[in-house]
Amino acid sequence: MVFKRISEWRKLPVGLSELCIDTTLRCGQSFRWQKINDEWVCTLHGRILSLKQDSTHLHYKVTWPEQSVKGSPTAQKLTPKAEDDTQALLHHYFSLDLDLASLYEQWSSVDPNFRKKAPTFTGVRMLNQDAWEALIAFICSSNNNITRISQMARNGVESNLRELGFGYRAKYIAETARIVAKEKPSNWLETLRNPDNPGFGSQLTPDARVCTYKEAHEELLALKGVGPKVADCVCLMGLGWGESVPVDTHVWQIAQRDYKFGKKAKTFNKAMYDAVGDHFRDLWGKYAGWAHSVLFTADLKAFSDRSVVKEETHGVSIKEELIETNGIVLPKKRRLVETKTVTVKPEPGVEETKLPTEGEGDAKRRRTRSRGRA
DNA sequence: CCCTACCCTCTACG
DNA sequence: ACGTAGAGGGTAG
Numbered sequence: 001m002v003f004k005r006i007s008e009w010r011k012l013p014v015g016l017s018e019l020c021i022d023t024t025l026r027c028g029q030s031f032r033w034q035k036i037n038d039e040w041v042c043t044l045h046g047r048i049l050s051l052k053q054d055s056t057h058l059h060y061k062v063t064w065p066e067q068s069v070k071g072s073p074t075a076q077k078l079t080p081k082a083e084d085d086t087q088a089l090l091h092h093y094f095s096l097d098l099d100l101a102s103l104y105e106q107w108s109s110v111d112p113n114f115r116k117k118a119p120t121f122t123g124v125r126m127l128n129q130d131a132w133e134a135l136i137a138f139i140c141s142s143n144n145n146i147t148r149i150s151q152m153a154r155n156g157v158e159s160n161l162r163e164l165g166f167g168y169r170a171k172y173i174a175e176t177a178r179i180v181a182k183e184k185p186s187n188w189l190e191t192l193r194n195p196d197n198p199g200f201g202s203q204l205t206p207d208a209r210v211c212t213y214k215e216a217h218e219e220l221l222a223l224k225g226v227g228p229k230v231a232d233c234v235c236l237m238g239l240g241w242g243e244s245v246p247v248d249t250h251v252w253q254i255a256q257r258d259y260k261f262g263k264k265a266k267t268f269n270k271a272m273y274d275a276v277g278d279h280f281r282d283l284w285g286k287y288a289g290w291a292h293s294v295l296f297t298a299d300l301k302a303f304s305d306r307s308v309v310k311e312e313t314h315g316v317s318i319k320e321e322l323i324e325t326n327g328i329v330l331p332k333k334r335r336l337v338e339t340k341t342v343t344v345k346p347e348p349g350v351e352e353t354k355l356p357t358e359g360e361g362d363a364k365r366r367r368t369r370s371r372g373r374a
Numbered sequence: 375c376c377c378t379a380c381c382c383t384c385t386a387c388g
Numbered sequence: 389a390c391g392t393a394g395a396g397g398g399t400a401g
Contacts, residue, residue, distance in 0.1 A: 028397065142398035148383060149397090167381025172399085227399050248397040269375065296397085 005064040011057040012090065018100050020123025021053050027297040029127045029237050031137055031150040045089055045200065062086050085201070092200040093128050098287070100125060107284050107291045113258045114284075114291060117298045120306045124294045127237060128200070131189045132180075134238025139172050139225040141233070146302070172225025179223055189239075192216035197240030213241045228273050232289075242287040245277040252276065254295055 025033040025040050033042045039061075040051040048063040091097070104122065108115035140152045152166060161170035180189060193199060195210050216239055220231035232246035245251070252268055255261035255276045262268070277288075284291040297303060 138397095139399095142380095144381095144398085145383080145396050147396095151383090162381085165382065168379085168399095169381080225399065229398060233397095246397085250397050267376080300397090 004066045005062075007062045007086075009059050009061050010087070011059045012087065012096075013056065014053075014058040014094075014096065016053070016055055017104075017122045019053075019058060019094055019096070019125055021051055021058070023121060023123060023297060023303070024094075024125050024127065025051075026146075026302065027124065027293065027300060028146050029293070030129055031146065031152075032133075044093065047086065049086070049090075058090070060086065060090060089200055094125055095128055095197075098125075100290075103287055103290065104294075107294075111283060111291075114295065118294050121294050121298045121303070124290075124297050126242065126290050126293060128197070128240060129237045131193065131199070131234065131238035134234045135176065135189070135220075135223070135226070136173055138230045138233040138237075139176060139223075140166065140169050142169065142225065142227075142230065169225060175224035176226065192219055192235075192239050194240035194242070197242070199240070213243055216241060217244070228270065232277070236289040242289050243281050243285075244289045245280045245292045246289070247273050247276045250299060251292065251296060254299060255279070258295075 021040055026035075030042070033040050035041075038052055042049055046065070050061040050063070052059045100123065104118055108118060137149065141149050152164075155161075155164045155166075161173060166173065185191075190199060190202065191209065192211055192215075193202075194213070194216075213235060216235055217228070217231050220226050220234055221228070226234070229246050229248050232244045235241040235244035236246060247255070252261075259279065261276060261279075262272075280292055281288045298306075
């Protein structure tokens with residue numbers, strides 16, 4: 001395939017606390033971005049986008065196909081003046097209207113745990129992704145990991161999905177595609193979108209029935225391979241519902257560890273699923289899903305080299321010895337250990353914050369080697 | 375409501 | 389080194 005019309009680098013004024021692409025593009029939201037040398041690269045709305053970032057700006061470059069791709073919904077946009085929409089596309093994709101620093105402040109003011117974790121994970125935004133892409137990607141995410149999902153996302157979607165390594169999810173995708181195409185009204189998926197957060201370039205149809213988050217979530221459950229967690233991923237990342245909180249096993253662990261969930265009830269059923277999401281919506285508000293992503297990212301193994309300890313703890317040392325935390329002896333292993341802990345001032349009326357070195361999170365702070373393809 | 379099979383890949387461990 | 393058990397960002401039946 002021949003590509004032409006490569007633009008010069010352009011830039012948007014965006015600070016790192018408003019957006020950090022190195023974190024946002026690899027924290028399990030989109031599985032198609034690839035870091036090639038110093039640039040993040042992905043196809044989006046019929047063009048190839050390259051991104052890089054410095055402390056003050058997001059830099060972007062566009063590569064257009066030589067001619068329209070037939071059948072592409074964006075093909076008609078490849079008119080000479082259409083290139084100008086790339087800035088608007090980025091603005092929409094990253095929801096740059098939202099003041100993320102203010103949101104972090106707000107979440108920190110109501111949540112000591114967030115205040116502790118967030119400083120080393122600033123600039124984490126939800127991506128405004130295509131709904132269909134999010135649907136298929138997160139069906140693939142069941143019982144899976146980021147590395148493998150990324151491999152799947154790069155494959156073509158055909159009847160031999162199974163041979164391509166999709167496993168049992170191949171049936172889900174085929175079934176879901178059939179249901180959406182034949183059993184649902186045309187444009188059904190888009191009607192589930194948050195009306196306050198329209199899709200990129202979409203026209204608002206005046207007669208469209210307004211949908212709520214709960215309704216959208218419920219509707220998605222009718223698809224094959226879509227349970228509550230996948231439905232919430234699609235709501236949050238593909239349909240613009242900022243209050244959607246996908247509760248996977250990892251978020252469930254966070255809820256138990258840091259938010260006193262599951263002390264009595266050990267079982268995790270649908271009622272508990274809803275309870276966890278409702279709790280975070282109650283705590284964090286309208287953009288609870290965004291706040292959840294910050295804590296989720298903070299617990300990802302891929303980011304385990306970042307300390308949860310504040311900046312003044314500049315010294316880290318490599319120690320080789322048995323480390324015991326809360327009675328759990330971890331295997332002898334080379335690991336990063338903070339040389340000093342920071343005393344966190346207890347907040348009035350709030351449970352005291354654990355000292356960093358005695359948190360259960362130490363077990364996850366193990367340094368991970370790079371995974372995936374070489 | 376609870377249990378298990380489902381596909382495949384990577385990792386830890388012997 | 390090499391093989392194998394186990395887990396990994398759920399869902400359907």
